[in-house]
Amino acid sequence: MRMRMAAGISRVIHRAVALVSAICVDLLLFYASRSLVAPRGVSAHLLRLWVCASVRCVALTSVSRLGLGDITPLLVRVIAVHSLLPAVFDTGATVLLRAESQCGRRADARCCWLLSTGASLAAALFWETTLPDSDEAAAGKEKKQKARVLFMRVLRLYRPDYPLLLGGVVFLSLAVICEMFIPFYTGRVIDILGGQYQLNEFRSALLFMGLFSLGSSVSAGMRGGLLLCAISAFTCRVKVKLFGSLTKQEIGFFESIKTGEITHRLSKDTTLMGRTVCLNVNVLLRTFIKTMGMISLMMNLSWKLTLLVLMETPITGLIQNIYDTHYQRLSLAMQASMALANEAASEVVSSIRVVRSFNAEKHEARRYGDRLKDIQALKSRQDTVRAVYLLTRRMTGLGMQVLMLYYGRLFIRSGQMTTGNLVSFILYQSDVGDNIRTLAYIVGDMLNSVGAAGKVFEYIDRKPQVSPDGNLKPEHLTGRVSFRCLSFAYPANPNKPVLQDFSLELKPGRMTALVGPSGEGKSTCVSLLERFYEPQDGEILLDGEPLKSYDHRFLHKKVAVVNQDPVLFSGSIRDNITYGLADCSLDEIQEAARKANAHDFIKLMVKGYDTEVGEGGGQLSKSEKQRIAIARALVRQPQVLILDEITSSLDNDSQNKVQRALADGPDQTLLVIAHKLETIEKADQIVLIGGGKVEERGTHQELMDMKGSYYKLVERRFAE
Incomplete structure (x- = not known):
């Protein structure tokens, strides 16, 4: 026991020494790169940045291998991102602003080093979450692949409703196109009012704003009506299919599966599978088309600000991936708890005479209350996870807006943008930020939502152990x-x-x-x-x-x-x-x-x-x-x-x-x-x-x- 404890303490000390050595080497190289005389010319400056970054990456990797032996893929990613991030940031600042970045030679090197360390950790975690290498990653990939297969199967079940879905997509596209031009004409109105007032141009801008608003509203209403009709028809069809499959199962199946679970699949999961998948496809297409259109319009207004706004995407993806993982696990637990509560209620209702004769009303009420408490506890955890997610997402969006306004002011001062263009850009940016976050959420939620479809398909595909496939029908039967x-x-x-x-x-x-x-x-x-x-x-x-x-x-x-x-x-x-x-x-x-x-x-x-x-x-x-x-x-x-x-x-x-x-x-x-x-x-x-x-x-x-x-x-x- 003492030998194991001593060996454990020795490993901890060894790793601590390796970590301190790596930090010292990295700080030494980071300070050295900042103290070098800046070469003349942009190309030479960028070349120096990337050479220094490569030297840091090689040095850190070597020190880590000497101190720790084999290093994990996650640590390799942290080292790579940590070493290259300052060079990437300085390169972006030089190309976009033609000026030295906030982490240039005159800045506080310790602050810049800490900022790059934090950013590299976030990027490496995002990489590990989305593209992991472990055995758990392989299992997660297989699970996602299964979810994609289920999702495609749900789409195939929508085949009779394809005309309705096609109509919904057409009206969805029209609604998005009309909606995209509203901020553009808002900026035009501000420029007209801020400059030399032209009555005809003002009326024209207001007319187009009104027409696009009307077109967006009508198209959105038609889209919603068609998709709701498709969802209703799909849900009815799947419920009939599931019920038909259940009635063909052997008696032993119903003895092993609880009634509450079966009714939950029929009433809840079929509805969830129809509404969530179809509505998510609707939101995904609408958001994707709208995002692509808005990005093209934003590039027209200012390509530099557009690239700055798009830097938010990796951070949003990381936050969304972490949220999806936790929320999906809680959702599955919630479905199981609701099935148990439904089962407890149906048992009491169907056996109320027995409950009454044994004076067990309080016991059954307490049992049902315990089931509801379990649901409430899971719901509270779900709400907490969602609240933290929303807070993090909104803080990220707010930080990006502050950064965008700062650079927008610089661009107006240098004459690269007008005030109206910046207002239009801000309107687009708020929508694009929400749309990017929605895209990240929908892609995950669309795969998570087919968890309900998995159980439904499991029952639909199940072959009864007592097969009813005989075909003998003799005209005369003696009955022996x-x-x-x-x-x-x-x-x-x-x-x-x-x-x-x-x-x-x-x-x-x-x-x-x-x-x-x-x-x-x-x-x-x-x-x-x-x-x-x-x-x-x-x-x-x-x-x-x-x-x-x-x-x-x-x-x-x-x-x-x-x-x-x-x-x-x-x-x-x-x-x-x-x-x-x-x-x-x-x-x-x-x-x-x-x-x-x-x-x-x-x-x-x-x-x-x-x-x-x-x-x-x-x-x-x-x-x-x-x-x-x-x-x-x-x-x-x-x-x-x-x-x-x-x-x-x-x-x-x-x-x-x-x-x-x-x-x-x-x-x-x-x-x-x-x-x-x-x-x-x-x-x-x-x-x-x-x-x-x-x-x-x-x-x-x-x-x-x-x-x-x-x-x-x-x-x-x-x-x-």
């Missing part, structure tokens, strides 16, 4: 079902097998009852027969063909299930009975309702089959919902009918009528999960499931005579 050596565990808990080497055959015209303790695999058999999941081993055959070979729509018409707790959807009774069927006559609906013993109570309602059932069937009793669910299954005329304890909510009269109706289908394969003895006794085959396997099989009397597990189960039920 064979479970062959099934082994299955739920995707959410793959290490806990539910069925193991499970084999069973269901024959047409016969009723099979599955019995056994809860959690032994009865409902799992139904889920696998409905193709909600795929078994890990084994297969299920229908008329000798694997279930996956059948057409999805055909299979779920021929294999129907009625659950113990049926789910009804908002709409009429007719809509719920014909749910999923395109063409179904009223006679077929009524016949199915009669078999389910539902026709009588439906006819007593004011609107009959057009009666609204309410959300989740809340306007009906549990018995009525059960009978409508039975009618929904029977109207399909299924060959395989699965009943999961459906008689638990029916009275004896309804139960007898339903059983008689089911007995009328002699060729139908009937699978029943039941706990009532009177239902089980009528089965042609009783299968006792235990430990994920078929433990006993036979008729009621055969199993009772065996006096095995089934016998004990029946005796226990009688005792209860």
Whole structure:
């Protein structure tokens, strides 16, 4: 431990000595270069500047390598920029002003050295941020490349709206062109008023200002209207595409993905992806065209001031890059927190009866409040980052304006500009400065905004693990079902097998009852027969063909299930009975309702089959919902009918009528999960499931005579 500490202290001392040596050598060379006699002629002066800068660069690099060994790319950049920056600054001053710069021989060398050091650090950091060399840089580059791919894919999805986008671009260009000339004519008006007043020229300038203002306003309005229409159409199209993809996913997907996240992607991310990308393209094009036009007009007014203004661009880019990095990370965290909050709210609303019965209102309110506090904390951090960014950006712009006014005064005094030209230039400069900052922001934000698109495309592109791509639709189906050596565990808990080497055959015209303790695999058999999941081993055959070979729509018409707790959807009774069927006559609906013993109570309602059932069937009793669910299954005329304890909510009269109706289908394969003895006794085959396997099989009397597990189960039920 002591040896490691000593080695660490030695490294720190070694680096400190190397740093002090480099500073001393650099200051010595910097002072020496300033004390040299200035040569005559501009060319000789510039040559001396660049020779001295090169000597400093070589000397600093050599000292750093001797003191530190291998040096990092960032340090190489700092040395290069630090050595060359004074020469660049002096060269610019000589070319632009034909005079000695503020860091000339007569200036304080220490102040100039500190200024160049600070500027070189900023430039090197900008270089490192935009063009890094590390492994993290490679990962960042790959991420940006992925963002660009997503962005191009979003643009391709806009293809049906290209005419609207084209119209928006045309009006955008017109708005920008008109807007660019307003400051120019403002300067003309000032020059006319400041010089010899000419009424015709004054009226002409005012007329053109008015026309360009009107043209800019009309074009901007048309542009906004067209682009908003394109965004609305795009968002609707993507939501439908995403929803269609979600409904095709296997049941296991919805068990692993929370409802709040799915609704967040549907409601928030699709809107964000449409609005942000399209509006950013609008702002990017408008700003780019306007900036290029304004720079050309500014070059006309004063090319020297224009070059000075453009020096702000690297600093703006550095600030923007740092801001984008932090803001994107906080935005992703914000999206995740909002999804959790939506999930908490939707859980409570959908399960309000359970919340109320367990007196958990305060607990749920506190849980939702905690989610909102997390969002608020992230929002506060976002706002802080944005406030610091805006302050830095505005201070940079203010500094550039002060510098521009100083040199503008010099140019007016030397006769290179008029007062009106300077006013026009100032108006252009304020816009160009904002535009350059906007360009830097939009390019980053446009790539960041497709983070929402990434999740949307992830769901759209996802292939369901239970594929619905079968195409078998035989004209005649007998309904023979064979479970062959099934082994299955739920995707959410793959290490806990539910069925193991499970084999069973269901024959047409016969009723099979599955019995056994809860959690032994009865409902799992139904889920696998409905193709909600795929078994890990084994297969299920229908008329000798694997279930996956059948057409999805055909299979779920021929294999129907009625659950113990049926789910009804908002709409009429007719809509719920014909749910999923395109063409179904009223006679077929009524016949199915009669078999389910539902026709009588439906006819007593004011609107009959057009009666609204309410959300989740809340306007009906549990018995009525059960009978409508039975009618929904029977109207399909299924060959395989699965009943999961459906008689638990029916009275004896309804139960007898339903059983008689089911007995009328002699060729139908009937699978029943039941706990009532009177239902089980009528089965042609009783299968006792235990430990994920078929433990006993036979008729009621055969199993009772065996006096095995089934016998004990029946005796226990009688005792209860």
